[in-house]
Amino acid sequence: MSAQKRSSKKKGTSDGNRYEEDFLKNLYATMYRIRQFEEQVFELYKLGLMPGLAHSYIGEEAVATGACAALQDRDYIVSTHRGHGHLIARGADTKKMMAEVLGKKDGYCKGKAGSMHIVALDKGILGANGIVGGGIPIATGAAYMAKYKDTKQVTVSFLGESATNEGTFHESLNMASAWDLPVVYVVENNRYGISVALDRVTKMQDIAVRAQAYGIGGVTIDGNDVLKVYETVKEAVASAREGQGPALIECKTYRFKGHHVGDPATQYRTREEEAFWKERCPLVCFRDYLIEKAGSDEKGIVALENAINDEIQEAIVFAKNSPYPDAVEAFEDIYFEGR
């Protein structure tokens, strides 16, 4: 029950397991897709084409990718304000995502959601959430449903380390543990909540310690190691699916950019810290691993990358070409009227 800590490795990758190359390449493709999507969102923001703001997932791709790879199609995820990565890892359509981020009619939510609130029910994505901690009880409720109906579905609730200071975190984990609900809480510990470093507002720096308060399993892992995330989440998901209750998995990671696209992140963290983490870029590390350890050839990877670049460019074209919704649509979808 006590927090296990994984000794940090320079090139944050596991190699104790053997996987099919396709599987590994898919993981890489997902991470690369997230990265590319986010880079392009940033470009669109700088060009003034994106309304509002977005929270970049760059640097944290291994968490969403590893976690979602451990799920079955019928499982659920609940996401956060920093949700693009979770959605893409869960298989959301980048075209519809990009259109949503631009506030267009063909977006997942017809332009009503924007970056922070995307739902993709067909992919089991119950929603990103603009309220820090707001999704945690909702994820727990989905797990209650699964337990009540014995559907064997598991829900993964993503949350930031700072969200663990909201009351909803505590209330949810208490219920999930008391009733052995099939939910896995994946904490993305990137050390900051906007500008506030965890150690300024919380005594214990390993969030996994908090699992002890609920008598559930809690581990701290290298969140930049996609295989480690995959393996850890997979085990927790299997255990939850079998009725053994929830778990808390803390993934140590880092956001390369500021809190949102408009934040230069200059005041509250050091360039050294940034450099330390960029060394541990989950994409670069895993790419190296693919080539050096898993026997993939670089040409194949480049081809994959190019294909994804094209896909994201298509998504941008799709989003740009999509019309804005009509003003009258503001009045639709408030209430469900049909049956």
Added chain:
Amino acid sequence: MSAQKRSSKKKGTSDGNRYEEDFLKNLYATMYRIRQFEEQVFELYKLGLMPGLAHSYIGEEAVATGACAALQDRDYIVSTHRGHGHLIARGADTKKMMAEVLGKKDGYCKGKAGSMHIVALDKGILGANGIVGGGIPIATGAAYMAKYKDTKQVTVSFLGESATNEGTFHESLNMASAWDLPVVYVVENNRYGISVALDRVTKMQDIAVRAQAYGIGGVTIDGNDVLKVYETVKEAVASAREGQGPALIECKTYRFKGHHVGDPATQYRTREEEAFWKERCPLVCFRDYLIEKAGSDEKGIVALENAINDEIQEAIVFAKNSPYPDAVEAFEDIYFEGR
């Protein structure tokens, strides 16, 4: 940091310490005063003389008594819906309390508070609270004040075990621990929140375990042993006063009556369980201890009891004779107008 558990003793009293007889008798007097006050409140309720409801502290007297004995005059307490015991232990005037409970003009709060919201600022009683968990951040704020101004005051926040499932508990303990605030959280674990037994809604039965999530000291003690409570709280208060931060003290205890004066408590707990705890009545045990171990003579104790009986009767007379407030007073005290 891990929860310590005290082996339960039949006659829940410590005897490793030597105290002045006066001190011990004062503790007993306080417990007896609480008991007598509560018995009489119950009588008034049955006679239909009390508006609304009240939550009886009978059976839990050792917690408030031991904890408040460990405080200095300038310290603060924050109480709960089950607050009579805390207030009396802190030295509140039973006349003004009784008048308040009956909704009379001479009550502590001029009849506006009733049983659940009494404030007695002159005694450092910042308020009982009708919202479960509502007082926890308020107590923490008082501690922030003390730290900021370096007043060396400590705040004791009383709360029930079920209140630890409210988000405010978590948010407050996180802040108090991060900033080493001088506050001691005293949890009265009487196993039930109204009708809901802790084990039906929470996996870990020792609330002290929760302290680990915040990296603060947490202990589980026999809450019916007034000296044990006194000693444990005293140590925590001293440590908080010295700037070492908060602590969580879980006192295992039991409410002899129902949740409130109108609850027969028949459906959700067994007669055996009730009998088990009545055997461990904090008053009876400590009375025996006084006579058998501390060398008090029974005549003196009986005289003390009689004096307290008289005091409470006087409080009842005072409360009955006090007029109801005038209707226009409803419009006073909403805003502070003066300067």
Added chain:
Amino acid sequence: MNQEQVREITYAQAVAEAIDEEMARDENVVLIGEDVGIIGGNFKATVGLRDKYGDWRVKDTPISESGIIGLGVGMAITGMRPVVEIMFSDFIALGMDQIANQAAKIRYMSGGQVKVPLTIRAAMGGGRSSAAQHSQSLHAWVAHVPGLKVALPSTAAELKGLLKTAIRDDNPVVFMEHKVEYNKKFPVPEGEYTIPFGKANVVREGDRLTIVATSNMVLKSLEAADKLGKEGIHVEVIDLRTLVPLDKQTMIGSVKKTGRLLIVDEGHLSFGAGAEIGMGIMEDVFYDLDFPMMRLGTEDCPIPFSPALEFPIIPDAKKIYEKAKMMAKR
């Protein structure tokens, strides 16, 4: 409703009956809340349900208002029809994020992908010496949030029909039960029936003044109207039933007939639901008004504990009678 039935049950029993029927009808209906199970609720409004449906369908929860409403949201968007009990409506304050930012908005934010068939029941109102934190009528808060529906049943018969509608509704409904009513008996028809949302109920016809009331104030208004009726002043009393949707047409029709409108709602007067009831039909009835619209509500002070202070600040039949009489004079 069938007038021949004379069966009488309490308002609390009507709650249990409505939930029982809906649970029997649809296994997606579950009830969760503090103390709803073993003791059948703090107000005994869910007695017997746990015995009948078991611990997983009638779940006693920890004291975590925000958590349990969120749990309900999660269940609702994954196909269930949870009924969440918040013991005292004052405690919705602890769950307002899940109510207003989550339940109310998820459907909209999703562009219509999900629906949220969630019913949140809570006990409102004063009159029981429960003091400032257990006596409020906070329906104006939730009525102000688009995406929610808000119901305030007046009698047991109304409650049963409206609660069944709430549970069957595919949208989040905040359902405010009045705590002084729970133990009162009312005639309630046998068998199944529902009462649609958004249709106000003209409970007494009259020509000299329209009283629009909510919840328990409907009963107090009827008392006042009876007394006025004996004096030959015939007052129309409308039970609004739901604030959202708001049945403006029935009110407009009535005020056009009577020319005078008194609104009686137990929320605090200022910035309360009564203000909307008046302003909401202002443009439609302005030229028909013979007298300014007036309101009665709980005075703008926290609810005091002492009955000597509490009763004077909440509208009662006498105050309604006096205000109505003053307004109805020609």
Added chain:
Amino acid sequence: MNQEQVREITYAQAVAEAIDEEMARDENVVLIGEDVGIIGGNFKATVGLRDKYGDWRVKDTPISESGIIGLGVGMAITGMRPVVEIMFSDFIALGMDQIANQAAKIRYMSGGQVKVPLTIRAAMGGGRSSAAQHSQSLHAWVAHVPGLKVALPSTAAELKGLLKTAIRDDNPVVFMEHKVEYNKKFPVPEGEYTIPFGKANVVREGDRLTIVATSNMVLKSLEAADKLGKEGIHVEVIDLRTLVPLDKQTMIGSVKKTGRLLIVDEGHLSFGAGAEIGMGIMEDVFYDLDFPMMRLGTEDCPIPFSPALEFPIIPDAKKIYEKAKMMAKR
């Protein structure tokens, strides 16, 4: 205010200046909130204060809205004057218990023993594509709770004077800053001044129609009034400044003069603050009204993300102009 001063600062700078002056004046004033310290606030409204006053007086907090408001309550009743920042006013939903059940009521419940000099600042309003959970104007909730005061400053000069008053007030004040204003520059007098609560500001005189507006809607109303003025239609514009206390006298005087009232408030129309503004003076002006009172507010739908959807649902100068023109015609 001294008209000779032409110094211009932003609305955000006015926040920092007001707090700075009050902190310098009284060591009991502290500022706590998420990100208020090192980066000087999400909206840069508290830049420089941490450097000047240190970490304990300008405290970056964890993301715990309920906890930090409660912390403020505890400080306030033990002698301090905390200013708590809630980044977006939508998040007051997470702290409503501490706001409405604790801060607002503790003085009353204590029978006047304690006072609660607490200021809760929050950023309200739409117009920045912040979508449903970051764009609301929820002041109607808090205005409905006796024991709280509620201020909505329109310009930087107003903000500075009102915020200083809020901090000096011995009661809990919910202070709603409008997020589209933060970066705008306004003329602000040099030196110390305060603006009293409960005194509405007639920002433009006129005879044909009274517009009562709050917050940012004051500026939009002035724009509309300017345009109408050029057409010879002289509209009076009143900046309400505070909802609680509510300056009915200024409104009544104006409406008695003009005979027409348009209320413009950014909260959702239904059950919003505008309803009270109308009904609150109804009895006093009824016989002077030449036209039904009318309201503009944000439409009753969650605030959509896309600017194509958002701008049409929030009142703007054009809508105000059109409505006012329609109302002012004889």
